[in-house]
Amino acid sequence: MECWFTDRTETFGIVCRVTGILHRERSPYQEIVVYETDQFGRMLVLDDVVMTSEADEFVYHEMMAHVPLVTHPSPRRVLVIGGGDGGVVREALKHPSVEEVRLVEIDQRVIEVCRRHLPGIASGFDDPRVRVTIGDGIEFVKGVRGEYDVIIVDSTDPIGPAVGLFKAEFYRDVAGALAEDGLFVAQTESPFFDAPLLGEIHRSLREIFPVVRLSLFSVPTYPGGLWTLSLGSKRHDPLTCPLERARGLATRYYSPEVHRASFVLPPFVQRVLE
């Protein structure tokens, strides 16, 4: 018998052959599953949506961490909202200037499951620079003023508890939680399938941040492959920042050249942002 996992909308999706189910539970927030697959190794799936896999996690985690952390000239304090698998934390710790990575994850069980079943991704949690808060990232940023150099919003899709992470009110609170030259990034879905949402996000961000940019990268386990991160910055610009400090990073997808190229948008994507 063959077993296939499907991650799809009403009209389109991906399928992946599953060779084993390492873990399955329903937490207070979502169904958490870790599949074993031939194509991608172990795969974390929340409410039937692929979050990450051993084979392609490097793309998303490197881009989400290094694009903002290289854009900022000297990031010391970093806040990660969501990201309970630990992949963004692991990448953030590669930057020598970073003194603290605070992770605010709503679902403690995601962290525990990933530490057990995806240890290569969750490898940063024992670093002394990492502090974990279990709680709602939306509430957390409301209580912080001017503290973080970089905030990284590593959320699920905009359904259920993550809906608020795609709203203008949240972005204003993020701006308030950033230091005076701080910047943030958020994963903002697919330019092919989520164009209206992406346009709305960018119109909101342009009212809050002087520098707003979109970066593209390719994650094969996300439907359509092409994915986005949106960046809002009070001062530093990822298009003009010096990239020398990125030279020493051990990476497989990110590089200084990829950093710049990821902001080159096809005309159809430019039009989405207008």
Next chain:
Amino acid sequence: MECWFTDRTETFGIVCRVTGILHRERSPYQEIVVYETDQFGRMLVLDDVVMTSEADEFVYHEMMAHVPLVTHPSPRRVLVIGGGDGGVVREALKHPSVEEVRLVEIDQRVIEVCRRHLPGIASGFDDPRVRVTIGDGIEFVKGVRGEYDVIIVDSTDPIGPAVGLFKAEFYRDVAGALAEDGLFVAQTESPFFDAPLLGEIHRSLREIFPVVRLSLFSVPTYPGGLWTLSLGSKRHDPLTCPLERARGLATRYYSPEVHRASFVLPPFVQRVLE
């Protein structure tokens, strides 16, 4: 009842909801199907593999045509091998210097089906500059010496009749069919799923052409999303060619900036080519 089309390997693939089947036949070469879908409009499927769809065909066809035709300073004679849907022909005709586009397609039925069911893609066939030859592209290039400025190999996956289009012997014949400053491109699959093939192709090309490059682009209906074209050139280099002549092209994915950015390779892709 819901009907879903699946395009997958042994381990991974895409699924797309189908709302109608406009055409289905078995030609002497393959099964040809045109589905109607909500997500992508009409979709051409050969032997259960997506070739193109109305919604995303612009990405592939623009990149396959404009990358080589802008790299060459003045392309007059263009040969398209495969590409029976006509999308590459349509894009090639946008270049004012082009005097002839010769299409060599093995399966006449693909052309006929696309002219009927995908007229927006097949719109170039009635242009007086277009000449269609029904035949095997591998045999065709053997009989041609120094004639073409640009050759575009728009093939199916390397199975069945297309296997030979991914071989060194074919690339040598292509080099022979090119003018002394000619260049060619071929679609060369996914860097995530076809890395060994891609490495082999590039090692072959480097023995034949002084300039060999890889360009990346994102096609949501191709598994994994990230796709490649490989370029072999006798003289002109897509990394240094002037891009001013691309400014006037009416495109949705290709632009001069996208042209350059598409050749920026993540480190994991660079390693595939070594």
